[in-house]
Amino acid sequence: MMIEKIRKILKDHGRLNKDPWALDEAADLYQAGMTSHASVNVMLALEGEFEIEFPDHLLKRSVFESMGAMRDTIAGLTKGS
Amino acid sequence: MSSHSLSEIVSQTRAIAQEIAAKHAADVDRQARFPSETFEALRKARLLTAALPKELGGGGANMAELAEMCTALAQGCGASGMVLAMHHIQVACIARHGMGSPFFRKYVEELVERQLLIGSITSEVGVWGDTRSSICACIRENGHFKLDKDATTASYAEHADDLLVTARRNQDAPPSDQVLVLVRKADRTLTQTGTWDTMGMRGTCSPGFKLTSSGSEDQVLPGSFADASAQTMVSYSHILWSGVWLGIASDAMARASAFVRAEARKNPGVVPPKATHLAKMSAEVQLLRNSVHGQAHEFDEIMSRPTGMEELLTIGWALKMNNIKVSSSEMTPRIVHDALQIIGIGAYKNDSKLSVGRQYRDSLSAALMISNDRIFSKTASMLLVHKDD
Numbered sequence: 001m002m003i004e005k006i007r008k009i010l011k012d013h014g015r016l017n018k019d020p021w022a023l024d025e026a027a028d029l030y031q032a033g034m035t036s037h038a039s040v041n042v043m044l045a046l047e048g049e050f051e052i053e054f055p056d057h058l059l060k061r062s063v064f065e066s067m068g069a070m071r072d073t074i075a076g077l078t079k080g081s
Numbered sequence: 082m083s084s085h086s087l088s089e090i091v092s093q094t095r096a097i098a099q100e101i102a103a104k105h106a107a108d109v110d111r112q113a114r115f116p117s118e119t120f121e122a123l124r125k126a127r128l129l130t131a132a133l134p135k136e137l138g139g140g141g142a143n144m145a146e147l148a149e150m151c152t153a154l155a156q157g158c159g160a161s162g163m164v165l166a167m168h169h170i171q172v173a174c175i176a177r178h179g180m181g182s183p184f185f186r187k188y189v190e191e192l193v194e195r196q197l198l199i200g201s202i203t204s205e206v207g208v209w210g211d212t213r214s215s216i217c218a219c220i221r222e223n224g225h226f227k228l229d230k231d232a233t234t235a236s237y238a239e240h241a242d243d244l245l246v247t248a249r250r251n252q253d254a255p256p257s258d259q260v261l262v263l264v265r266k267a268d269r270t271l272t273q274t275g276t277w278d279t280m281g282m283r284g285t286c287s288p289g290f291k292l293t294s295s296g297s298e299d300q301v302l303p304g305s306f307a308d309a310s311a312q313t314m315v316s317y318s319h320i321l322w323s324g325v326w327l328g329i330a331s332d333a334m335a336r337a338s339a340f341v342r343a344e345a346r347k348n349p350g351v352v353p354p355k356a357t358h359l360a361k362m363s364a365e366v367q368l369l370r371n372s373v374h375g376q377a378h379e380f381d382e383i384m385s386r387p388t389g390m391e392e393l394l395t396i397g398w399a400l401k402m403n404n405i406k407v408s409s410s411e412m413t414p415r416i417v418h419d420a421l422q423i424i425g426i427g428a429y430k431n432d433s434k435l436s437v438g439r440q441y442r443d444s445l446s447a448a449l450m451i452s453n454d455r456i457f458s459k460t461a462s463m464l465l466v467h468k469d470d
């Protein structure tokens with residue numbers, strides 16, 4: 001479910017050169033063409049969609065490099081809320 | 082191999098700046114020629130591997146010391162300072178990202194032994210100044226690579242021994258999936274496509290070139306340029322360039338001070354009218370100096386922590402690098418302008434002892450080396466997610 005929403009956000013804002021539904025959860029999104037500028041838009045859309053705020057220490061490449069990494073981070077942030 | 086103590090590295094650089102770089106600076110500027118005398122001296126003093134850790138045979142200088150080196154050299158000749166800064170950046174990329182590779186470990190030994198000068202080609206026709214995007218690809222076959230690139234500016238390329246070049250990882254990779262490739266002098270041809278008749282930084286000799294190169298696949302720096310860029314190239318560039326600009330500003334300050342002191346000696350007991358402007362200028366120079374030193378020390382502090390490399394990948398650090406770059410590049414021309422106002426005609430004349438023409442023209446390149454407008458737009462976008470918490 002969460003991955004589905006992430007795929008949708010990537011489709012709208014990730015500017016990937018591949019269809020997000022054709023990508024594995026662990027696929028490297030930067031290698032799929034996501035620029036650092038596009039990743040900021042992905043971060044904003046994720047914050048809006050999941051009603052979260054990424055703390056600054058999580059604003060780094062590794063957190064947004066794959067759908068799986070995003071899901072784990074978001075799950076960590078929403079746990080107990 | 083090197084037995085420099087750390088402050089010795091800076092004092093040796095200062096001596097070369099005063100005795101050699103400053104002497105040739107006007108001629109280097111006038112003829113837009115490479116400052117060969119300065120680099121011969123740096124090479125002899127084994128200062129071209131200052132950025133390599135001691136265990137790899139280098140000088141073991143940290144960011145603070147590298148910045149001081151760049152400042153010291155730029156006080157004598159801005160173009161020399163900039164070439165040294167660019168060279169340190171390339172060496173740092175290799176030392177910090179290549180040591181998992183037997184090829185690069187061996188290469189570093191050669192670097193120490195021969196004191197090679199490394200240039201850089203990150204620009205490319207068609208990417209409009211976006212260094213994080215490449216059109217050319219590192220084409221790999223049977224353990225070899227071929228790499229051809231049409232560069233808009235190639236830093237002192239003809240005077241460099243070897244070059245670090247950005248390219249797409251392979252033929253199929255998207256523009257943002259880049260690698261750094263070490264191109265050896267014997268394996269490259271450079272066809273000049275433009276001129277280098279610039280306002281300033283004329284001695285960096287960085288016209289456009291078409292590069293044709295090949296080599297062993299081992300020469301591709303391990304990992305991705307995205308990480309090398311965030312963890313090393315951007316930090317070293319923005320801090321060391323700022324160090325260079327601080328050197329230019331300090332040179333202008335020294336000229337303005339000399340002028341005011343000479344005025345004061347003519348009429349002891351009366352503070353010369355321009356001394357008040359000098360007082361204002363000295364506050365600006367201090368602000369710039371503290372900002373450059375503070376940022377360099379913060380980098381060294383981060384690198385002293387085991388999580389250092391990871392911390393450099395955060396948006397928070399990227400913002401700091403953007404801010405140091407834009408602020409020091411905007412302050413420097415203002416400071417040189419102050420010197421011009423204080424000294425007056427003596428600074429305006431190109432053949433006067435207190436001329437600041439070269440310093441002024443050199444300082445104007447600062448805002449263009451990775452355009453400040455581009456950086457502000459990236460900062461604006463990052464501030465949308467950064468909380469500064």
